[in-house]
Amino acid sequence: MKDEYEIVIVEDNPDDAELMIRSLRKNRLANSLIVLEDGEQALEYIFCRGQYKGRDSSGSPKVIFLDLKLPKLNGLEVLKQLKTNEKTRKIPVIILTSSKEDPDIAAAYDLGANSYVVKPLGFDDFVGMMNQLGLYWLVINEKPL
Secondary structure, three states: OOOOOEEEEEOOOHHHHHHHHHHHHHOOOOOEEEEEOOHHHHHHHHOOOHHHOOOOOOOOOOEEEEOOOOOOOOHHHHHHHHHOOOOOOOOOEEEEEOOOOHHHHHHHHHOOOOEEEEOOOOHHHHHHHHHHHHHHHHHHOOOOO
16 A cells, blocks of 8 residues: 555746645655646656656555646645545545635536635745644644545
8 A cells, every 4th residue: 555645736936836846745644645737647647657657556646635726637626636536535625825816716616626715925834824734734634445
């Protein structure tokens, strides 16, 4: 079985991805994580296709942090494919985006997002938010078997 703390970050902005990684590591919540830069790459990784065809798929991520504005395939399409697949529908998907648009929020929840969080602008606020998200989704929350 894969590391139960596996975290998938789907984020095309390298600065935001680095901030997320640093925040999680600072709080010792990032035992095993991967950063994917676009929606297509995310689906290839999660479903073990394309460049990730040989990846061990015996476990599943404990949480996926998903941006909405992604190249190749947007976050809502990734979310839709994750939540309509029997194997991946129970994986918690946290939308972590800069969009405060009501249609994006509604669409994300309609497609099965477990949470919708708007990225804070300040460094300290971002680190604090990631600490709270990490603690909740990786330590407190019980994932179904």
